[in-house]
Amino acid sequence: MRIWAKRVPVAAACIAVACGGVAVACSGPELDTTAAGVAELYASAIERQDPAKAATYTTAPGQAGEVLAASLASMNADDIDVQVDKPVEFSDGTASFSLKTTWKWQDKRVFTAVTTGNARHLSSGWRVTWDPGLIYSGLTNGGALRLIRTDATPSPKVRSRSGKTFMLEQRVNDIVLDPTKARDVRAAAKSLATILEPIAPLITAKVIEGKVADAPGKPIIAVTLRDSDMGALAGDPDRIAGVSTRKYGKLVMADRRLSSPLEVGLTNYWQAIRDATAGWEVQMIAPGAKPRELGGEQGPPGPDVNTTVDQNVQLSLGDAVVDVGQPATMLVLDATTGGVLGFAQNSYAANRGINVDAVYPVGKTLDPVWEAVDAASGSDGQSRGRLLDRSGLGVKFTVPGASALVGARPTVTTIDYKSDTTAVSIMNMGAFGVALARSRQGAPPVAPYVIKGVPTKVSGGELGEVGSTITEPVFKAMTKTVATGDASDLTNAPGLKALVGTNGPQGPGWFLGLQDGKVVVIYTEGEKSGTAALQVAQKYFRIK
Secondary structure, eight states: OOOOSOOOOHHHHTEEEOTTSOEEEOOSSOOOSSHHHHHHHHHHHHHTTOHHHHHHTBSOHHHHHHHHHHHHHHHOOSEEEEEEEEEEEOTTSEEEEEEEEEEEETTTEEEEEEEEEEEEEETTEEEEOOOGGGTSTTOOTTOEEEEEEEOOSSOOOEEOTTSOEEEEEEEEEEEEEOTTTOSOHHHHHHHHHHHHTTTOTTOOHHHHHHHHHHSTTSOEEEEEEEHHHHTTSSSOGGGSTTEEEEEEEEEEESSTTOOOTHHHHHHHHHHHHHHHTOEEEEEEEOTTSOOEEEEEEOOOOOOOEEBOOOHHHHHHHHHHHTTSSSOEEEEEEETTTOBEEEEEEOHHHHHHTOOSSSEEEOTTTTHHHHHHHHHHHTTOHHHHHHHHHHHTSSSEEEOTTTOOSOOOOOOTTSSSOOTTTOEEEHHHHHHHHHHHHHHHTTOOOOOOBSBTTOOOEEESSOOOOOOHHHHHHHHHHHHHHHHTSTTTTOOSOTTOEEEEEESSTTOOEEEEEEETTEEEEEEEOSTTHHHHHHHHHHHHHHHO
16 A cells, blocks of 8 residues: 555654643544545555454444445455545645555455545544545445355256257245244145145145254245246245245256256366356445446356267156156166166155265175186286276266265275175276176266266276177076066067166165166165166166
8 A cells, every 4th residue: 555645653743742841642543633634544445455453444434334335344354454635634624645556366356446435624633524435436325335146157958968058057046934934834835735736735834844944044045936936826925924035047948847966076077167267347336226337357158068878768767767666767878889878766766865976785796706707806806906907896986977976986896796895886897888788889888977078087997898708608697687587578668688686675676787878777775676767777678
């Protein structure tokens, strides 16, 4: 901060010499004895982002403190530089000066405001005449400056393998119930359920009360609705005491019939693009007035997210997993490219938190694989580990657009393959299926992926040639399973090869199939989970 007026030391400013040469301390705030000095003190407090202190140097500390605090908070600057310029004192006890306030943030964002101010000499000394215009010309009491994020339009779309829109940003509405603002929570839940019934019949009063009970004293989201759904409601939710509607933009399925665990990963990737291409804007706001744009910068919109997802496959998977009354999750990949064509789960699996990265016991499902690997490796632990890594069973995949934030390592690199310890992820199982299919094409394994052009991270080992000494025995076992084994009752699946197994009576159950150029992985939990996996598979083959 540049100093334009010579400051009188505080000690000197606060001492008066009485008759007889006795020093007497003066009362009131410690201020410079010049108009320029008090302007500098005010500017220094703003630089320190101390609105209360800055307000003490003004003629209206109460009003000044409120307005300054509002702007400093909503601007949230990393650094502020305030320069005082052209201070002039007049003979009538007033003064004028100008301020150049520069607000700074990361990424070299800068906003500068040049304003004029006045000062008055009061009985307590010089004070800056309070005017919100000191912050920005035209600002009024009750108003503030604020920094907001801006996003380029149109927002990127998430596209399927054919280029059709799979997900897009739409305005949605969170219907929120705050029990602390409701006169009668039970009555509010009942009234809200009645209003929601035409569009969300499953959101009953009991469901709403359950959400309230699970979050004591906190607002809960009863349901999230698209703008197009709001017109179908049987009333206005906001008229219920304690209920409010919160609007915002959200990435949603273009086809509302679809749902997928992929939504989380794809939204995270999409949001990263939005964050990287976000702009900024400084606005002046005032009660009852439209925000006024003062400055900022916005770049071009980000690129669309092109995926491997096939919308028809995704729809079939969604219909298949709801066919059983226990947790069921299904992943289908392109057997040639490794691209994920679809990923679905029913509500039971979603409530269990089952994801594509967590590892689950395989039981006897992969026994033919273990036998083939043992034979090919001579039962040598290190050789066996390398073969399992190459096949996709012993490595960890981090798949942009699909992977959860945290994923465990598979345990199939252990020397002792016990049914109660060996565990792999759903993605591991899919990658192994791709490795098998590609071996018939004379091609090496590839990592599964979802977003075109964005590679999957493989850690804990390397993919590579598996060899016919492993693949051929496994293919024979898969053929036998379909011909005379557990999968022999499946229909509408010409050329199917499959492995089916469980980890005991309570599961989990697995199905790994190769059919029609696709790899099909089904994971189920609960009693008779192997049968449930076959039931899901049959529904899929019937409707695909």
